Amino acid sequence: MSPPLILIAETQSQLRHDVRDYLEQSGFRALPAVSADDIFHALTSAPVGAVVLDASLRGPDGLDLCRDVRERSDVPIILVGANSSEVDRVVGLELGADDYMAKPYSARELAARLRAVLRRGRGDRALGLRRQTQAIFDGWVVDSARREVVDPQGGQVALTAAEFALLAVLIDHPQIVIARDRLMELAGVRDTPSSDRSIDVLVSRLRRKLGKGGRAAPIVTVRGVGYMFSAIVDRR
Numbered sequence: 058m059s060p061p062l063i064l065i066a067e068t069q070s071q072l073r074h075d076v077r078d079y080l081e082q083s084g085f086r087a088l089p090a091v092s093a094d095d096i097f098h099a100l101t102s103a104p105v106g107a108v109v110l111d112a113s114l115r116g117p118d119g120l121d122l123c124r125d126v127r128e129r130s131d132v133p134i135i136l137v138g139a140n141s142s143e144v145d146r147v148v149g150l151e152l153g154a155d156d157y158m159a160k161p162y163s164a165r166e167l168a169a170r171l172r173a174v175l176r177r178g179r180g181d182r183a184l185g186l187r188r189q190t191q192a193i194f195d196g197w198v199v200d201s202a203r204r205e206v207v208d209p210q211g212g213q214v215a216l217t218a219a220e221f222a223l224l225a226v227l228i229d230h231p232q233i234v235i236a237r238d239r240l241m242e243l244a245g246v247r248d249t250p251s252s253d254r255s256i257d258v259l260v261s262r263l264r265r266k267l268g269k270g271g272r273a274a275p276i277v278t279v280r281g282v283g284y285m286f287s288a289i290v291d292r293r
Contacts, residue, residue, distance in 0.1 A: 127217065
């Protein structure tokens with residue numbers, strides 16, 4: 058199996074060069090990008106494993122690109138930006154990013170986070186669904202082998218790696234309240250001072266995607282504790 062290809066969309070040329078060199082020395086393949094055209098050309102012409110996307114990229118800016126990339130692909134996205142506030146992190150997650158890093162950041166930490174999002178994408182974590190091919194609830198079908206989610210009308214619903222990991226954890230613990238810190242651990246969400254807010258954003262994104270057709274998603278908030286998946290799950 059060839060090393061994963063990482064698309065580096067970074068505005069600072071020296072940082073782009075340094076990150077590319079470090080990732081290639083760490084067992085990745087790295088492809089630099091400086092524009093939206095570079096990004097979308099790479100996504101349509103090569104099996105990109107993950108995108109490192111600078112929020113300050115221009116024409117369109119990195120935040121708009123994050124949303125556009127997510128609408129077209131479920132490739133893992135690590136958004137990097139100059140601000141480290143919770144607001145910026147939450148905005149990035151709302152737009153579909155799987156992780157957020159504030160500048161300045163080290164190439165070593167970036168490599169570690171890339172490995173984490175790639176593990177989630179491959180389903181290497183113990184997500185429960187690995188023991189059964191399909192999980193069915195309220196007419197929805199989650200196929201772990203194909204990493205597909207099909208709604209009750211037969212349409213496919215695209216989930217990011219982080220969203221799929223979260224759904225898999227919830228499905229594996231139906232009708233059980235899971236504390237936020239435990240949910241972060243099981244779903245592979247990075248432990249930071251704002252990680253509980255990150256979990257809230259991921260749950261909100263997942264609820265929107267599972268709430269098609271006017272039906273509420275079966276994810277119940279247990280105030281002050283965490284979340285519970287309220288549907289009955291049939292595994293096959």
